[in-house]
Every structure is written in C-alpha cells, then in structure tokens.
Amino acid sequence: MSARKGKNEKDGATLVIRREEGAEHGHHGGAWKVAYADFVTAMMAFFLLMWLLNATTEEQKLGIAQYFAPVNVFGSDNSGSGKPFGGTDIVSDNSAVGRAGTPTVPQVERSYPPDEDRPDEGEPHQAIFAEGGAFQNRFDTGGRFVAPRTAGAGGEDATEGVFEPERELAARAAAEAEALEQAAETIRAAVTEDPALAGLARQLAIDVTPEGLRLQLLDAEGLSMFALGSSQPNEAARALIAKIAPVITRLGKPITIAGHTDATPFRSGSGVTNWELSADRANAARRLLVDAGVPEARIHGVSGRADRDLLLPADPRAAANRRIAILVQRAAAPPATPAMN
Template sequence: MSANPAGTEQPIIIKKKKGGHGGHHGGAWKVAYADFVTAMMAFFLLLWLLNVTTSDQRKGIADYFAPMSVSRETSGSGGLLGGQTITVPGAQISPSSPISSDAPTSGPPGYQTNEVEDADEASEVTTSGGPASGGGDAATGDTGAAAGQRPNETRFEHQQRLEQMASQLGIPGQKPGERLADFAERVNEAADVLNIARNEARQFQEAATEIRQAIQSIPELEPLAQNLMIDQTPDGLRIQIVDQDRVSMFPGGSSQMFPQTRQLVGQLAGVLAKLPNNLSISGHTDGVPFAAGAGRDNWDLSAERANATRRALIAGGIPESRIRDVVGRADRDLLVPDQPASPRNRRISIVLLRETQARADGAPAQN
C-alpha cells in the first residue's frame, strides 16, 4: 500500500445500482388492479341483469339466494337457470332482450290444455288434472314436490309457470308468505272455473242451434220462430217466448197455454233435458192493469203463467229437481220499457243456469 501524503488511510466506497421497477411496492399493485377490474366487470354485469329482467324475475332470483331456498335441480348446469339461456332463443336482436326461461306454457304434468274455439279468446286454458301431491316450497318449510311440479323442475321455474298461468286467468299472483302449494291450488281452482264456464258456453251455443233446428223441422211451429229469443247472459242460456202483435202464447188474461205454445215448450224440454243445468222460470206481463174489481192483477197472472210453463217442461221430460225457482215479475222488467203496452213485454223466460253460477249461490252441482 502506498503511503498517504496526509498520513491517513482513504476509505473505500462501494456503489450498488438498484435494478427492476419494483421500487418500494414490487408487483403488488398488479394484484390490486386485477381485483379492481374484476369488481368493475361484476358491477357492470349486475347493471345489465337489472336492465334485462322484470321485477318478478328479480324476485325469483332473490328467492333462489334466500338461506332457506335451496335448488333441487338435477339436470342442465344445476345452477339458477337450469342450463337455459338468459336471453331470448335465437339470434340476439337487441342488447336489452328480456330474460326467458323457455318454460312451456302448457303447464306441468297433471295439467291439461283446452283450446277454446272462440274468436275473442286467443290463449289456451290450463286446468289441473288432479289433486295436489303436497307442498314443495322450501322457503316456507314445505317438503316434497309442489302440485304439478316436474321431477327435474326447480322451484323458480315452477313458480314462473304458475305466475304466467295466474296472469292469463286474471287472478293475483303469489302473495307474500303464501306457500307455493297453496298458490298452485288457487291457480288450479281458477282454471277449473274458467274451463267449466267456457265449456258451458259452447254447450249453450250448441243447444240454441238445436232448438232453432227443432222448431224449423216442425211446420206448425215454424211461425213461432219469431216468438223465440235466445241469448247468453251472465246467469246462463236465456230462452224467452215473446208475444207478437198477432201471435200470443196465452189467451188474454189467462194462464192456459195455446196448443202450439205447449208443443213449443215440449220441444224446448227435449233439448234442455240433455244438459244437467238447473232451470229458472219467470213470467212477465205488459203494463196494462186489470180492470177494477177483477180480484187479481199482473202479479198473479205472471206467476200463474210461469208455473204453467214449469208443468209443461216437466211433462216434456225435465226432472222436477232441476227447477230452481218459478217467479212472477208482473210488469217490473219490461222488454220494451218505453212502450209498456207492447205485446212483446208479455213473455216467459227460461234460463238454463250456469254451473259456476250455481256454485256461487251455494247450490250443489248437478251430475
């Protein structure tokens, strides 16, 4: 070692160069950034789902993630949608296409579809084919399969099908806290009532056609065709035998039928006897009062004519047990209100009551 002019040793300084870009943080920022991007992707996915789903569908998704709601799906992906698409089948036309579960509209097994032959009815009626097999609502503590639920159908899919049926039937959807089995039973009952009403309407139409054909087939009754008015009302099929200017069903002030009237009622009885529905009979008069001192009035006359019609129907083959009521209305329900003296106000009304109406009144249904 050379001598230092100052007489002291010079210190040795070693410089180390820092390498890489880690600095004080290293690569940790990359992990944080990846987590941020993942969170943003999930956030925008949530916004998209909120945009393309309906409120009922969002409720179904929320129910799926409820602590007590466990999917029993055994087919497909086993997930929420059961292997089905979140968008409408086929090519995506719009980025905001609504959610679709592709659930068939014909209903689960145990249901039948009866297509209504009515120009005003474009949808099918779904009715229950049997009693409920037990509850299947895990969210409310039910066990077993819900009424009509398929073996491989999730609770969410079955609930969506019932909601669609309820909407078509015009009844409220599942109520808060209502068991799925109870909701299914309520939908089935409404579908049964509607199906009965539509079947009855079709039967009534066929009966009206048969009545007109029966009258036209008898020469002596053909002139009375204009005296017959047939229409469907909320109560049922209404058949009215109406007096005309020159053709009356009863002699003036009398309850004794003319022979052609009795024959006409007999033809009506032959057609009505083929249907099980009960009958309601009412008599009506015009607004012309009886002479003073006659000892009777339009109330008596209308009731007597209605009762005479009852006897003629029974003689024509109608069981007496099917007669629901026989009433006289006098001039309280005029057919031509602005002409109280019109002969058209004198009439007999026979109503073939709807079975649904009979149930609403508490009467047992006829078999």
C-alpha cells in the same frame, strides 16, 4: 366440717345428689340438623328454579325442555359414530359454551310442540307427497288447489304443469258457454225445421247471458202464448215447450221460470192483478216442462214479475212484454271482464 356432715347425715342416712351434664338444656340429639339441611337445600333449589324461569327466554326454556326430553342415545339412528349422542356432547364442539366457559342454553328455532302437529287457522296448508319436498300440493286459505311444483334439473322449480284456479275456472266457463251456444243452435234448428213450428220461430228468443241460456216465449200481435187475461197455455205454447224440453234436459243444469205481463191493468174490483197472472203463467210453463220430461228437481224457482221488467220499456203495452222466460243457469261463473281505464 363436722357440722356440715352432721346435717347431711341426719338420722344416720346419707343424702347423695347426682347431677347429669347438659340435662338442664333439653338436648335431644343431632337428627334435626339433617332435616334442616334438607329443607334449606330444597328451598335453595326452589328459589334457583324461580330465578331461572324468570331469567331465561322462551327459546332457552325450549332448549332445556328438548335437552331433557327422553331419547334413545344408543340407537343406531342417534349414534352416527357408534357412541352415545353421535360421539359428541353439549360442550365438545363449544356450541353450548359461553365466553366464560360455562354451559349455556342452545338457541333453537323450532317451536315445541312442532307446528305440524297443530296447524294454525287461516294459514296455507302444504301436503308433501315425496321425500325431501320434491313434489308439493299447495292450497290457499280457502282450501283451493293452487299449484303443484316439481323440482327440475339443478334444483330449480319447474313451472311446467302449474295449475292455476283462475285458468281452470276460465276454461270451465268457456266450455260451458260453448255447450250453451250449441244447445241454443240446436233449439233454433229444431224449431225452424219443424213445419208446424216454423211460423213461431220469431216468437222464441234465445240468447246466452252471464246467468245462463235464456229462452223467452213472446206474445205477438194476434199470436199469443196464453189466452188474454188467462193462465191457460194455447197449442203454440205447448208445442214450443215440448220442442225445447229435451234439449234443456240434456244440459243437466238448474232451471228458473219467470212470468211477465205488459202494463195493461185489470179492471178495478176484479180481485186479480198482473202479479197473479204472471205467476200463474210461469207455473203453467213449469207444468208443461215437467210433462215434457224435465225432472221436477231441476226446477229451482218459479216467479211472477208482472210489468216490473218490461222487454220494451218504451212501449209498456206492447205484446212482446207478455212473455215466459226460462233460464238454464250456468254452473261456473264466467271470468270477470277487466275494467277499462
């Protein structure tokens, strides 16, 4: 004992060794445990979210989104019984409780956002002009008005007053055809009642075609509308065009003019063909119509057909093949005639 004491008390100094418990393990307190617990909780919540996104259907996701959507639970519109949510909650009526008693996501049929906020292309549109859908205007994929329906007694749809595009188109076509027929009769009467033009009545052919009102100024043997081989109109052509111009002006419809010749060719080397002659005569008729009061903007086309559309194909050189055709076009196409089986 004395020897050991002497060693520690060398040179009369006492050596004191102090040991701190746990110092060799590097202990820094317990704060890291709290941070680690928060991290584990966050990771658990994250993986739970990933699982829910993978395990739920689109309708269930929609139900969750709508459930957590902001809503004024204390407003008068949302509390029919004076309590939040109308006095009910998501499990009070068992509508959102599964067989095991755990809340389930309610199934909904609405899309989110609502379809009315983003109408699909090509789908028929409906415009409701009365509460509860009592009156609706329906449109087809082309945007045409189909049928307004009003609710009748007992809730059934009343068919009275149903508007069909086909019926309207047919009515307009019929009214237009009647107006064209009346214009044709007016022109015939004006020509026959004029002593100066009565002899030319047989050289004016008038008919109503599917394209519109067609007026044809025809040549006859010894009575031509233009000088032979020329585009200069004679007095007969000027008088007839001046007579028909006021009537077709009142119709207010587009006009096209086509010139026609017979099959008699020009001399070789003359540099002129029936194409030039028919086009020049049609343009001469256009000038006469404009001079007689037809607005220039109403003329939608002038063409030369040469001998490609003969009036009398059996006699290609007949005088009647030389003509000017003035077409007052229809605005509404006539209804198609059903095919016969």
